[in-house]
Amino acid sequence: MRKNLKILLVLFLLAGLVSTGCKKKSKEQQAKAKPAEENVIKIGAVFSVTGPASFLGQPEKNTALMVVDEINKSGGLLGKKVKLIVYDTEGQEQKAVMAVNRLIQKDKVVAIIGPSRSGTTLAVIPIVMRAKIPLISCAASRKIVQPVSERKYVFTVPQLDTFAVEKLYEYFNKKGYKKIAILTVNNGFGASGREQLKLLAPKYGIEIVADEIYGPKDTDMTAQLTKIKGLNPDAIVVWGTNPGPAVIARNRLQLGIKTPLFMSHGVASKKFIELAGKDAAEGIILPAGRLIVADQLPDTDPQKKLLLDYIAKYKARYGSEPSTFGGHAYDALHLLFEAIRRAKSTNGDKIVAALETIKNFPGTGGIYNLSPQDHEGLSKDAFVLVRIHNGNWELLEE
Amino acid sequence: MRLKRYADILIFALLLIAYPLIITDNYGLNVGIFALENIITVTGLNLLMGYAGQISLGHAGFVGLGAYISAILTATYHWNCWLAMITAFVLVGIVAFFVALPTLKLRGHYLAMATLGLGMILYIFFSQLVDITGGPSGFVGIPYMRFGSLTFSSYSTIYVVTAMITFVIIWLSKNLASFKAGRIFRAIHQDEEAVVALGVNTYHYKVLVFVVSAVFASIAGSLYAHTVIFISPASFGFKRSIQLVTMVMVGGMGNIWGGVTGAIFLTYLPEFLRIFEDYDIIVYGSLLILVIIFMPGGIAGAVEDIYGKFKNTGGREDR
């Protein structure tokens, strides 16, 4: 019995330590922040830098750090330095909730960009709504910004799956593909893609003959492809992010399937071609932002200069090609800076009001037209169709 | 005699009451609520692993099951949240019972692998039954807890409810651990055959403690659902089950307060480790190894040994 008392005393000590720790730190932070409050604008960022979705979070974090350095070099914002505080959510809801609360309560940020996944974004929305802190998510699910009435402080930058599917289905109608097979990954990205693919199919007179699923870490999808081959659809649509689609492209080659293969904007990066291998990737068509075909864009394209500049700077700093996911952080920050400039304040409501006035603002994802009803700001033409031809992206048509 | 036995629970109650008075900001309360929810699951798991010696590598599955049943009953069918929580842990208890019947005949690695497999299967059902659970994109729109006209939407009110339920769970676990059942669990952990020879149906006891730990996990799941009001399969996978087991091991097996300490320590630690950014995964992994090697009794065990050395009484009377 007394043994328990001793352990409990330690617990008391531990709790005291923890609570004073939190208290002291927050008091100390307030003290420290007080004088510096005036000349620093603190912006929070939550990305899944590690864990299963690290291929989203890592490029987003790299880009965010780069963009903040850039703006600080060119005089900061409203004459103040911008301080970025980045937390890793490991793609887990609890971690994201704690991170956002920490950013709001302890770090006293004026706005937040991220999270990377739609799941973690939906988990933190109630917090930012209550705290009236604007959040610009880097995840592409419609539920994030709808219903707008309950999402006043929430925006999202990535192109919605709906537009990607519409772009594909238009192409299918043009090519006369009526029966298609879909193969989607079993995570947030794949599930929302699958939802839109099935939702919009009837509108375009398309029939989905096979609705197959694969796991994010699965190493072989020949079974699903064999089943699909048996149903000989007109086209196959794969919705997922690396490495799955690359394995599927290889399996398709191996099984000698000739049916045209379409993918999602989730694989719009050089990495995909490298993983799938030149011949397995040959001829794959997918909707994508203009980032990967920036050099092939006509000079009149408003995004061209900005994209080339982003690619050059990213390559110089990190030595590798930027990905469309990194582009989301780029757009989120620039939209936020533009809103703060227009609002000339860091108050949450003012930033939101300013954001909603931003019209044809070029970003890496497309031309943003935000409004009180549309917190996403992009449309179908944010996407272009691109094809892989001998190991390179090729602009199919605007 | 009774007061002495309950001294430690009263101190725990004081801790629970003191915390929100010291920490008033939402971040501190939020971490506190998650720590309490972890305490509930870890205490159940401690009874199963620390006391009865039966390992489970799939307990996040039961947390998820409780969370989803609560979410579906309250959001889709608009049940009262308390009725939903009770229905959830009754259903989870039944599922755990039927799962336990074949599983607890196994021992050691086989038991570990079976529970791991069960956790994975539950996870797959969460992500595949899209039209009921919302699938991998998660379940949106879970209502906050309500009692009459009072809605628990602020962290302070959620903390109060969670703290009360945690206290009840700890009280129940204390009873279970300190009377007859606790002794028999500990005896089973050390030498099951000898307990059988005394006339105890050890299989019955093992199934019992498995169901109790699953019910506690379900309650924690329901509370979590009403705290974050959004759930997705990602929070109830293999990684989460391992975190829960780590809390039991690091805290100290076979002692209620060991489990509590482990849950608190490993809920707050990552928050302090944020400064390490990417490196916290390395700190976590090495911490796990170091504790098993150098502190087999976990934090509680180490405290006991240090305390024992100080007092170094002859017959170690106060064992």
Next chain:
Amino acid sequence: MDLIQYLVSGISIGSAYALIAIGFNLIYNATGIINFAQGEFVMLGGMGSVYFYHYLHFPLIFAILSGILLAGVTGILVERLSIRPIRDASILSLIIVTIGDSILIRGIAMLVWDKNSHALPSFSGDIPIRFLGAAVSPQYIWIIVVSIISMLLLGGFFRYTITGKAMLASSVDPVAARLVGINVERVTMYSFFISALFSGMAGALMTPVTLTSYDIGISLGLKGFAAAVVGGLGRMSGALVGGIILGIVESFSAGLISSGYKDAITFGLLLLFLYMRPQGIVGEIKAERV
């Protein structure tokens, strides 16, 4: 026609699981431990070879050999630093320590290398081999052949060689083994080294077809263990039989039942065996002395 393809791809994936299961059996035979970091050795074999090949520009063969060696050395480190200090601790502690190892190895791999997926060129081209209308990539032929060879090699090693029997003895009863002069510590280290080598080889062989990344070890480790149990824990022939059956069940359930529940069916099979026949297909019932 599809059925043959399901069978062929089932056997191919199954042979990869078999190779990993062999790694499990090696450590289990010598130490009675189930190493939950086994998947990480597989990952190291793949990622190591990628690192030596793509970044240090070793020729393919040397890159793969050094990748496999890297996995082997890690195996020794895992044994020396985490298993030996608690050699006769409870099963629970051993399981948790190996889980700690897997988290640590994954973390280091993530930081030292990167978070992307990587590939290796196939050993003998990508042109699929066709027979009976089904197609299989030549790389899988390598995997099937290598897993059969290693099964025979190791099966014989444990049955006919002195060191092999010494390993078995030290797992059944370490004290008795020490009494007859077996250096149990060294045998345990060898078992981890050899097991890590085999799993590293599995990783290197699989990467051309399955690609690899710092966190591919988790699911491969689980599948490998399921194969080892279904086949018969500790038996090399069990590893091959279990692996192939698991691959075939997975392939058919994905093709015919539902690809979403594929893994649920695989783990369901594992549970079935754990409940009905824990000693696996080829194993016999071990009499439990009271």
Next chain:
Amino acid sequence: MGNSKILGAERIVKHFGGVKALDDVSLSISQEEVLGLIGPNGAGKTTLFNIISGFIKPDGGKVIFKGVDITSHPPHKIARMGMSRTFQNLRVFSEMSVIENIMVGADVLTSAGFFSNLFAFPSIWKSERESIEKAEYFLEEVGLQDFRNTPAGDLPFGKMRLVELARALVTEPELLLLDEIASGLNTSETLDLMELLFKVKEKHNLTILVVEHDMDFLMNLAERVVVLNFGRVIAEGSPDEIKKDPQVIAAYLGE
């Protein structure tokens, strides 16, 4: 003492793989008798012991306890019917204190159910008191009062044997099975144990089946002795008859 037969093992057969551990062994014990079972190593004594207590199932034959065929009963059910045992290689709960070890035995008979234990209803407090009282009683009976709170694992070998004995007695058995309880004890400890067993047998009118190597201990304690060799009963009778039986001498006491 020709009263009723409490235990009958009839034509027991058991083999492990090729080895025939027990080959058509029959044995019976009457009420309050002390029966000894001896035989060289590997004669099948412990196997028979495990079959009677239900831990191993025989390949042939039956075990009747108090008139009930318990051959296929699970061991815990047999124990509840009034048969308790000790183990050849000592099995105490080493990290639990001596009193707790004995209380586990006592707990088996207390009435409080799971829910009263969970919600600390009065009936669990009553059972707790009962359990403590009973455990204290047997603690004194085996003379371990001064080690009440010591972890059983810290005790010397002889004392651990007494813990195991007290734990077996507290379940109030009618038939007590002792599996080489004197092994590892020095002469004075063996004498004290013998004295204790006589006292306990009288007080609780126990029937005892004891398996032993220590001939003096067995010959003084047992009223009747059965000799096993290579899984077969080769002799049966009073200790004196057994000492003179040529077959026993040849097989066991060694030429």
